Amino acid sequence: MPETTGDWAPADFERHGHELLATLRQHFELIRDVPVARPYDAAELMGRLDTALPEQGEEFPRILTDTWENVVPDLVHWNHPAFHAYFSTCASFPGMLAETMTAALNVNSMLWKTSPSASALEQVVLRWIAELAGYPGDSDGLLVGGASLATLYALGAARDAALDYDVREEGMSGPHAKVARIYTSDQAHSSVDKAAITLGIGLRNVVKVPSDDRYGMRPDLLESAIARDVAAGYVPVAVVATVGTTSVAAADPLEPISEICRRLGVWLHVDAAYGGLFAFASRMGGEAEDVSVGDSLVVNPQKTLFVPLDSTALYCRRRGALANTYRLVPEYLTSVHTGGTFDFMDLSPQLGRGFRALKLWWVLRSFGRSGLRSRLDHAMELADRLRELAVGDPDWQCPAPSRYPLVCLRYAPRGGVGSGTDLDDLNARIVKELNDSGEAFVSHSVIRDGYVIRVSLANIHTTADDIERLWAALNHAAEKCR
Ligand SMILES: Cc1ncc(COP(=O)(O)O)c(C=O)c1O
Structure with missing residues (x-):
């Protein structure tokens, strides 16, 4: 039973830290098997998480297991290499460790x-x-x-x-x-x-x-x-x-x-x-x-x-x-x-x-100017590849091309769409289909060309293979929605 005064012993802090890091290591090693998101039922989710405040403290392994089983699966994994929504944000490993140290020092x-x-x-x-x-x-x-x-x-x-x-x-x-x-x-x-x-x-x-x-x-x-x-x-x-x-x-x-x-x-x-x-x-x-x-x-x-x-x-x-x-x-x-x-x-x-500066200091030092430059260049290359795939396919449009790694796509099949369906609605359904599939997560905007699928490439782990997979997933979703 946990103590009723004081904190964990520093040795327990280290032990639980190892347990957490081991769990996270496995998560990142198998990240491509983890759905980026999954459809949720808000009432079911609330019902599962909305338990009574515990009267007695609980052991950390139990809290960690519960988190992994009941919280993590219904998160949208913003740190996933197939997360491309909004302006995709990405936490690198040195940044994550710095956050831990920042919390520990609590300055x-x-x-x-x-x-x-x-x-x-x-x-x-x-x-x-x-x-x-x-x-x-x-x-x-x-x-x-x-x-x-x-x-x-x-x-x-x-x-x-x-x-x-x-x-x-x-x-x-x-x-x-x-x-x-x-x-x-x-x-x-x-x-x-x-x-x-x-x-x-x-x-x-x-x-x-x-x-x-x-x-x-x-x-x-x-x-x-x-x-x-x-x-x-x-x-x-x-x-x-x-x-x-x-x-x-x-x-x-x-x-x-x-x-x-x-x-x-x-x-x-x-x-x-x-x-x-x-x-x-x-x-x-x-x-x-x-x-x-x-x-x-x-x-x-x-x-x-x-x-x-x-x-x-x-x-x-x-x-x-x-x-x-x-x-x-x-x-x-x-x-x-x-x-x-x-x-x-x-x-x-x-x-x-x-103490926000610490994570910046660690990330900037870990990758250096040239390491950061090549990672930004890599994201821009991936975006170019996705644009190339879309431009080369007569069923897709790539409106408002940008020099940044944000790609706007619009599905407009050559044979047209069935009566009663317009392209905006079709593209909105493709976003939902793709996001529900767990294979990727994208967002949208409405511009002069109409509804567009926004793909933001910013994750440090995203590779050229991921772009090919994303393109296949987009086409699969588009086929299903036609
Ligand atoms: C151009 C631009 N400015 C400001 C913001 C707001 O950023 P934040 O979420 O850090 O407040 C965003 C968010 O995506 C943005 O796209």
Whole structure:
């Protein structure tokens, strides 16, 4: 029977750790036999898991077995080499071990004095990531819990920098309130809208600038929209440009957009959550958008650099702007700063923060710049192979091709489809059929061509054989749905 006071003995911690690692090792060795997902019955699942809170503690082997038998089978395995949905995220082994160590140390990186080497390492990895993305390494920066939060924090700072009264003091409804506006493309991620809701700017003040036929924002329409709004008395607080849009991984043309922002004095936030860290891949051929033109930037190592959730970097080259908005120091959090130290709590609304830097440090050191580059190149090669298969098959279309490893596919069989079935519906059924089969897991979007099947290639274990298997599974699902 477990003790009623105190924790496990350190020796038990080690023993159970070995049990867990042995289970995980087997899981990863046999991963291709594990369905990526399986159809579930929510009521049955809840019934199976919704047990009474145990009165007495239980032995770990029993908890582990129960987890493996009753929880793991009904997970969608985001870390599976056949998981290709959304922007597929991937945790590599060094990242997983770092997460374990981070939990064991349980450091709170809120102040420099509460986490000296964690704060130092956060600055180091931020500089390394900035270097990979091509952003100035001496910018303010911090690690945050996702790109949506990074965009919210950046737009908060942009709002306060643009409005000519003290928003911190008066809020958005005080006597000097003005109507603030944000400009982004009709392809932008919903996190921009959510930031506008949260910041009191309002959804109606997010101006969606139309994109061109390659899904990039139209700078001419951006400029005319801002000019119209300024004439009408609105205050443009920021433009959000995207590098790697969610639906098709398009990139907004940063150069002309930044030129407009500079000329009109509007903050440019670059959402390069997906696309930004492909900048150093050889297959980009040095033609990545120059994200350094952004006043602020978000990139997501959790999406592209094999670092476990959550791991997002927010940068701001307008030094001091984040602190102007978020720095608030009650007596109990005061520190004395020497030697250039500062407190990460000053750069965002968040106080308690985990030691996110460690997993980045371990992954970046384990693979190195060239190892990461070749892994990104490999994902891009796999995507090219899938596009080649689709383009070579008259029953498939490959709309809105991207240079990133996101492939949009649409099944449009030569002989047409039966009456009463349209192609959008057929493709939606293919997604369901494929996902229910457990052989792969994909997601979808609706673009100008209609409903498309999105295949995101980002898993560190995905091989060329997996792409051939995926193509066979897609065709099998398509045949069944016709
Ligand atoms: C372009 C873009 N920006 C932001 C986000 C939000 O990312 P997160 O889930 O880290 O908040 C996403 C999510 O996929 C995205 O595609």
